[in-house]
Amino acid sequence: MAEPSTVADPSTMDRGARAIEIRGARYVYPTGNVVALGGVDLNVDHGEIIGIIGQNGSGKTTLTKLFNGLLKPTEGTVVINGVNTAERSVQQMAAHVGYVFQNPNHQLFARTVDDELQFGPRNIGVPEDEIRARVDEAIEFFGLHDVKEEHPYRVSFPIRKLVGIASIYTMRPPILIFDEPSTGQDHNTTKIINDLMRRLRDEGTTVVCVSHDMPLLADVVERVVVMKATEIIADASPREVFADKALMARTNLQAPQSTEIALQTVVGLGGPVALTPQELADDLVGRLSGSAPASSTRKR
Amino acid sequence: MPDPIIRFENVTFSYAGTDEPALHDISLEIMPGEYVAILGLNGAGKTTLGLCVNGVVPTMLAGDLEGSVTVGGLDVADYPVREMAKLVGMVFDNPEFQMSQMSAEEEVALGLENAGTPYEDMKRIIPETLKLVGLEGFESRSPLGLSGGQQQRLAIAAVLAMHPKVLIMDEPTSNLDPIGKQEVFDMAAKLNRENGMTVIVIEHEVEVMARYADRVIVLDHGRIIMNGTPQEIFGRAEELATLGLRVPEAAAIAAILSARGLWKGPVPITTEPAVEAITELLGAKNG
Amino acid sequence: MSMQAALPVALIPGNSIIHRINPITKIVWVVGYIVLAFATQNIIILGVMAVFAFMLAPIAGITRPLLKGMLILVPIGSSLIALQIIAPAVEKPWTPAWELGGFVIYTDGLYYGLVLLGRIVASLIIALVMVMTTHPSDLFTSLAKLKMPYILNFMSSMTLQLIPVFQREFGIIMSAQKSRGMKGSGFAAVLPSFVPVFVGAIERVQQLAISLESRGFGSDGHKTSYRQVRARPLDWIIGVLGFVVLIGLSVISILKGLWNISALITFPGPFVAGLFFVCAAVFVGFLVLIAVFSFKK
Numbered sequence: 001m002a003e004p005s006t007v008a009d010p011s012t013m014d015r016g017a018r019a020i021e022i023r024g025a026r027y028v029y030p031t032g033n034v035v036a037l038g039g040v041d042l043n044v045d046h047g048e049i050i051g052i053i054g055q056n057g058s059g060k061t062t063l064t065k066l067f068n069g070l071l072k073p074t075e076g077t078v079v080i081n082g083v084n085t086a087e088r089s090v091q092q093m094a095a096h097v098g099y100v101f102q103n104p105n106h107q108l109f110a111r112t113v114d115d116e117l118q119f120g121p122r123n124i125g126v127p128e129d130e131i132r133a134r135v136d137e138a139i140e141f142f143g144l145h146d147v148k149e150e151h152p153y154r155v156s157f158p159i160r161k162l163v164g165i166a167s168i169y170t171m172r173p174p175i176l177i178f179d180e181p182s183t184g185q186d187h188n189t190t191k192i193i194n195d196l197m198r199r200l201r202d203e204g205t206t207v208v209c210v211s212h213d214m215p216l217l218a219d220v221v222e223r224v225v226v227m228k229a230t231e232i233i234a235d236a237s238p239r240e241v242f243a244d245k246a247l248m249a250r251t252n253l254q255a256p257q258s259t260e261i262a263l264q265t266v267v268g269l270g271g272p273v274a275l276t277p278q279e280l281a282d283d284l285v286g287r288l289s290g291s292a293p294a295s296s297t298r299k300r
Numbered sequence: 301m302p303d304p305i306i307r308f309e310n311v312t313f314s315y316a317g318t319d320e321p322a323l324h325d326i327s328l329e330i331m332p333g334e335y336v337a338i339l340g341l342n343g344a345g346k347t348t349l350g351l352c353v354n355g356v357v358p359t360m361l362a363g364d365l366e367g368s369v370t371v372g373g374l375d376v377a378d379y380p381v382r383e384m385a386k387l388v389g390m391v392f393d394n395p396e397f398q399m400s401q402m403s404a405e406e407e408v409a410l411g412l413e414n415a416g417t418p419y420e421d422m423k424r425i426i427p428e429t430l431k432l433v434g435l436e437g438f439e440s441r442s443p444l445g446l447s448g449g450q451q452q453r454l455a456i457a458a459v460l461a462m463h464p465k466v467l468i469m470d471e472p473t474s475n476l477d478p479i480g481k482q483e484v485f486d487m488a489a490k491l492n493r494e495n496g497m498t499v500i501v502i503e504h505e506v507e508v509m510a511r512y513a514d515r516v517i518v519l520d521h522g523r524i525i526m527n528g529t530p531q532e533i534f535g536r537a538e539e540l541a542t543l544g545l546r547v548p549e550a551a552a553i554a555a556i557l558s559a560r561g562l563w564k565g566p567v568p569i570t571t572e573p574a575v576e577a578i579t580e581l582l583g584a585k586n587g
Numbered sequence: 588m589s590m591q592a593a594l595p596v597a598l599i600p601g602n603s604i605i606h607r608i609n610p611i612t613k614i615v616w617v618v619g620y621i622v623l624a625f626a627t628q629n630i631i632i633l634g635v636m637a638v639f640a641f642m643l644a645p646i647a648g649i650t651r652p653l654l655k656g657m658l659i660l661v662p663i664g665s666s667l668i669a670l671q672i673i674a675p676a677v678e679k680p681w682t683p684a685w686e687l688g689g690f691v692i693y694t695d696g697l698y699y700g701l702v703l704l705g706r707i708v709a710s711l712i713i714a715l716v717m718v719m720t721t722h723p724s725d726l727f728t729s730l731a732k733l734k735m736p737y738i739l740n741f742m743s744s745m746t747l748q749l750i751p752v753f754q755r756e757f758g759i760i761m762s763a764q765k766s767r768g769m770k771g772s773g774f775a776a777v778l779p780s781f782v783p784v785f786v787g788a789i790e791r792v793q794q795l796a797i798s799l800e801s802r803g804f805g806s807d808g809h810k811t812s813y814r815q816v817r818a819r820p821l822d823w824i825i826g827v828l829g830f831v832v833l834i835g836l837s838v839i840s841i842l843k844g845l846w847n848i849s850a851l852i853t854f855p856g857p858f859v860a861g862l863f864f865v866c867a868a869v870f871v872g873f874l875v876l877i878a879v880f881s882f883k884k
Contacts, residue, residue, distance in 0.1 A: 056448060056477040070762050094768030105790070106756075107763040109782035123768030153786050158342050168767065183474055184393075186341045186504065188544045212478055215549070252479045257507055257549035257571055264575040265582065277549045281556035284578065288562045288585055356797055382803040390801050396752075397794040400745055402724045409813035411802035416809040426813065444752065458802060 017082075019175050019206035020044035020067060024076035027062050036062040038230040039076070046174070049197065049207040051217040051238070053253060054227035060210050063227070064177050067208065068097040081174055095124045098173035102180040104164030108152040113144055113163050116152050120171040131170070138166045141199075142192060158189040165196065175206040182213045194219060218242065218256045218275035226251060239273040303373075304329035305465060305498050306353055310367035313348060313357060322348040324522040326367075330515075332465065335492045335499045337509035337530070340519035341544050346502045349519065350468045353500070354388040355381050372465060385411065389459025393471040395451035399443035404435060404454055407443050411462045425461055433457040433487055449480025453487060460491075466498040467491065474504070485512060510534060510548045510569040518545065535567040550574035599719045605647035606720045609822035610729035612829070613717045619833030620713045624706040626837035629846040630698070633705030640712040649719045656715045657708075662873045664704050669866040671700030672859060684856035694859045698849040723747055728814045737810065757784055 020042060027037040037059045044050055052060050065071040066078045069085040069092075078085045081096040098120075101107050110116040117135040126134070139148050142162045147155045152163050161184060168176065181193050197220040200207050211217055217224060217238060224241040226234035228251050234241055241247065242255035243263060255263075262274035266283055274280035308328040314321045323345050330336055338346045351357040355376035358365040369376045372387050392398060401407040408426050417425070430436050433453040438446070443454055452472055459467070469488065473481040489512050491497040503509050509516065509530065516533040518526035520543050526533050533540075534547040537555035547555070550568045554577075557563035562581075568574035620636060627633065644650045675681055675696025684694045727744045731737060760780045769779070799805070840846045 055479050065762075068766055070766065090762070090765040091768050091770065094766060097766075099763075099766040101759070101763045101766075103759075105783055105787055106760045107767070107783070109764075109779040120767040123770055156342055171767070184471075186544065187546055188341065212481075252482075254478060257574075258553065260571050261550060261553065261574050261578065264571075265578045269582070277552035277556065281553050284553070284557060284581075285560055285562065288557070288581060289560070351797075354801055356801070360797060360800060380806075381797075381800045382806045385801050385803050388801075390798075392794055392798065394794065397791050398798040400741075400748065400795060400799060402722070402744070402748065406724055406813060410799075410804070413811050413813060414803035414806050416811050419811060419813065419815065422811070422813045444748070455798075462802065 018043050018079075019046045019048065019081060020208075021079040022066065022076070023079075025063075025066060025073040025078055026075040027066065027071055028074045035230055037066070037073075040232055042225065042232065042235075044206060044208070046206055047201070047204045048223060049201055049221045050209070050223040050225055051221035052208065052210045052225045052227060053212070053214075053217065053241075053251075055252060058227040058251075059230040060227050061179070062230075064099070064179065064208060064210055067175070067177055068099050069093040070099075091123075094120070094171070094173070096173060096175060098168040098171050098176045100165050100168050100176070100178045100181065102183065104152075104157075104160045107164045107167065108160065111151060112149050113152055113155070114139070114148045116163055116167045117170045120167055124171060126171075134170045134172065138170050141196070142166045158185050161185060162189055162192060165193070169196070173205075175208070176200060177208045177210070179210050180212065181209065182211060182216050190216070214242070214254065215256045215276075218259065226253075238275055242275065243267070243273045302332055305332045305372055306330040307370045308352070308367070309369075311352065311369055312366040313352065313363055315348075315361065315363040318363075321522050322363075323352070326522075326524055328517070328524065328527070330498060330500070332498055333492070333496045335489075335512055335514045336501070337513035337516045338500065338502045338519060339504075339506070339509070339516060339533075339545060344519040345522040346519055347470055348522075350390065350470050350500065350502055352376065353466065353468055354390050355379060355384040356390075382414070385459070385462055385464070386415075387464055388466045388468060389456070389462065389464040390468045391452065391455045391459060391470070391472055393474045395448060395455045395475070396444065398455040398458070399451065402442060403440045404430065404443055404446070404457075405439040407454055408457050408461045411458060415462065429457045429461045432460060432491075434483070447480060448476040449483040452476060452480065452484050456484070456487065464497075466500065468500045468502075470502045471504070472501070481508075488512070506534065506546060507548045507550075507570075510551075518543070530569050531567065534569045553578075597719070598722055599647075599649045599652050601648050601720065603647045603720070605643055605716065608720075608825060609818045610717075610721050610726045610816060611733070611818065612822045612826035613721060614729065614733075615826045616829045616833070617710075617713050617717050619829050619837075621710050623833045623837045623840070624709050627840035627846050628699075628702050629840065629848055630701050630705055630852075631848070632836065632840070632846070633702065633709055636709040637705060637712060640709060640716060643716050644712075647716065647720050649716070652719060653712070653715055656719075657711065660708060660711065662870060663707065665866040665869040665873070667704055668697070668700045669863055669870060671696035671703075672863045672866075675699065684854075685860040692860060692863050694854045694856065697854050697859055697862070698852060724814050725816050728812055728816050731812065732816070753784065753788070756787055760784055 022040055022042040025037060025040045026035070028035050040059075040063060052063065054060050062071060066073055066085065067080055069088055069090045072086050080093065083093070083096060085093060108116055110119055114135060117138055118131050121131045121134060139145060142165070144159070144163065144166065147159060152160060155163065165178070165181065182190050185193065194216070197207065197209070209217065209221060221238060224234075224236065224238050225232055226241060226247065233251070234244070234247055242259040245263070248255055256275060258274045258277045258280045262271065262280050265271070266280070266287070267273055271283045271287075272279060274283065306329070308326045311323055311326040312321050313323040326349065338349060340346050348357055351361065352369045353371060353376070357363065358377060359381055365377060371384065374384070374387070376384060399407060401410060405426050408429055409422055412422050412425060427436065427439070430439065433456055435450060435453055435457060438450065443451060446454060456467070467488065473484050476484065485508055488499050488501070492499045501509065501513070513530050516526070516528065516530050517524055518533065518540070525543070526536070534551040537547045537551060540547055546552070548569050550570060550573070553574065554563050554567045565577055568577055620640070624633065624636065641653075644653045672692050675693050676699055677695050681693040681695045683691050685692050723744060727740050731740050757780065760783045761777070764780055
């Protein structure tokens with residue numbers, strides 16, 4: 001096999017049939033025989049946007065750490081973008097998978113925000129002029145103009161979190177993993193994150209979003225993977241998952257409020273399992289103003 | 301009418317070395333036993349407001365304070381934080397950062413030891429307090445080995461042991477999973493209803509606050525710009541949106557319908573009233 | 588997760604007689620051991636001390652972790668003995684034991700080397716036994732009773748707590764850097780990670796300070812203690828016995844001019860030569876092992 005390229009150029013990269021292909025992956029902590037992941041199978045196609053939900057300790061974090069090789073499975077195989085993670089270092093996987101950590105304080109260390117955004121792409125061998133272009137573009141998109149010469153630790157926490165995300169985004173990985181992107185955010189910065197998700201979808205990036213923030217997931221993901229006690233116990237569209245009351249109760253998770261209201265009102269009348277207030281309101285407007293329910297064709 | 305337990309009188313505060321005041325002419329009264337939610341964007345002054353109540357501002361974090369903050373009749377500027385601790389308990393967003401002891405019971409004991417509580421009293425208070433937060437049986441467990449929700453409840457127990465009248469929680473669940481979040485808020489609600497504890501919560505999640513709070517205060521750029529019942533505040537979806545804040549989804553649905561003239565009744569802020577009102581609307585339409 | 592396993596030397600929970608002995612009694616023994624170890628050059632006494640301390644391990648059920656903790660003696664012991672054999676720390680003239688070209692090894696240093704090693708081994712084992720059988724809180728409570736300043740006590744117990752926390756934080760930060768394709772290895776690569784570790788530590792300490800102050804920390808009034816450490820008659824007996832024997836032996840030893848019995852013992856030349864090569868080989872092997880391990884990382 002040829003020396004693996006570290007430059008993430010999707011045109012020359014041997015993209016596997018799928019973005020993520022996991023077969024019977026188990027992970028047991030080397031100390032104390034604690035099973036953190038018990039036999040998981042998962043396929044994610046290129047360009048899919050999925051959410052992973054479950055309580056702490058359900059195995060979510062362990063699963064996502066398999067994606068970029070931070071953990072290698074004790075049993076089973078993990079193939080990402082056509083590459084078996086067992087054969088690569090984390091640094092080599094960085095060109096394939098971007099991983100945004102929950103706490104930006106674990107990630108940032110450069111002198112300025114601008115330097116921070118350059119670090120990743122330079123590591124994976126992106127040409128200098130391309131780095132500049134990507135950084136400028138990210139500063140624009142994330143609204144970091146006023147702080148780009150600031151030290152990353154001198155900006156407010158929500159902005160710092162955006163810097164953390166931007167510092168991975170400039171690497172343009174074909175697969176992007178977010179660990180709790182919306183914690184510690186306010187509604188302004190949450191909006192930027194939602195916009196980013198839509199943009200990533202348009203660019204064909206595969207996105208994995210681990211989050212407890214159900215409204216965020218309802219808004220941006222197409223597929224939800226539910227984990228409990230180190231296993232995947234459900235894998236379906238957000239509508240199906242949030243409509244499954246027994247599943248939500250069993251995992252102690254709560255569907256978005258709009259979904260709960262819809263389930264107790266319009267769903268019984270043939271209305272949609274609404275994921276957002278707008279969706280439910282649209283349906284109600286249709287019903288109340290006399291015309292046929294607007295969204296009956298949109299269900300599922 | 302009883303006297304307010306917390307009173308802010310024309311409080312303006314700037315941190316040392318800054319020009320922009322973090323709090324701007326705040327006047328506020330909070331009654332004993334109230335459950336108050338504080339909303340606002342990051343940097344609106346919510347945390348500073350909370351820190352004023354136990355005197356960390358201005359005694360530990362220096363700055364320029366005008367006006368006065370009194371708690372239980374004591375001016376916070378005149379007492380060290382450790383004195384105020386007998387009146388006000390405060391917990392922060394990261395429970396792990398508040399842990400310093402080898403076991404849960406020692407964590408709870410720390411404040412009592414510092415106050416010179418006799419051993420016999422501690423032997424009674426510590427199990428009582430751990431029971432109050434649902435951590436009986438965890439006495440000798442290491443705080444760092446607990447789940448996030450348990451850690452945060454332990455942090456709360458550690459301040460409750462000193463029998464404060466007021467509990468302030470600054471984004472207490474932002475680092476917790478849904479189970480942990482529920483544990484903490486259920487416990488705070490219980491303290492409020494059964495023990496008459498005055499509770500102040502700084503929180504982003506409006507659905508949760510709509511369920512528990514008696515009163516919502518909205519801060520923007522260091523000023524109080526809304527102050528009322530959750531019903532009143534969350535009925536003003538458009539105004540809140542201009543501040544970058546959202547309302548519970550139940551209220552958002554009503555707001556959209558109301559703009560089309562299709563919603564007449566009161567704005568629901570939690571799931572059940574929303575379901576009732578929508579069922580009624582649909583029933584009226586069909587029948 | 589596996590946080591508790593991070594410290595090589597920590598309490599091994601148990602309820603053996605050794606665990607139940609009062610911490611102050613244990614402190615008396617440890618201090619007595621150290622005093623006697625340095626008051627004597629009698630290798631028989633040192634040997635008996637080491638063996639006695641080691642015999643406590645099976646009683647307390649800590650043999651395996653104790654042996655693990657004693658691993659550190661391998662490089663120290665082997666280098667110490669090897670060095671004493673080629674360059675004795677005693678006055679010349681030295682007795683050559685073996686010679687090859689210009690390289691000479693001597694028998695004179697071995698006795699002194701064994702004394703040094705005996706001191707370290709005896710003190711280390713008894714100290715490890717104490718740490719592994721005493722709950723840190725009880726230890727600190729006892730130290731407070733011995734009038735160790737409160738703040739000093741708090742700081743040492745806090746440090747003990749924070750080591751595993753920072754190890755974990757450092758691990759996460761290294762993972763985050765690797766995930767961004769950080770190149771290189773060794774110190775230069777680790778350096779950037781110290782920025783977030785440092786910032787994290789400051790944030791943690793700031794919040795902890797406010798949190799502690801809010802719980803009355805730093806008040807100068809009378810303090811009480813929740814952990815009660817009782818002293819039973821047995822603790823007194825063991826403590827007094829330890830004090831009398833250990834200090835008594837120390838006094839006798841000093842009166843006898845440190846009780847050096849090297850004159851009674853002669854090491855045969857081939858034995859010394861063999862020992863030297865074993866020690867040297869162990870030490871070099873240890874260095875190579877470390878080099879290989881760090882290179883691999």
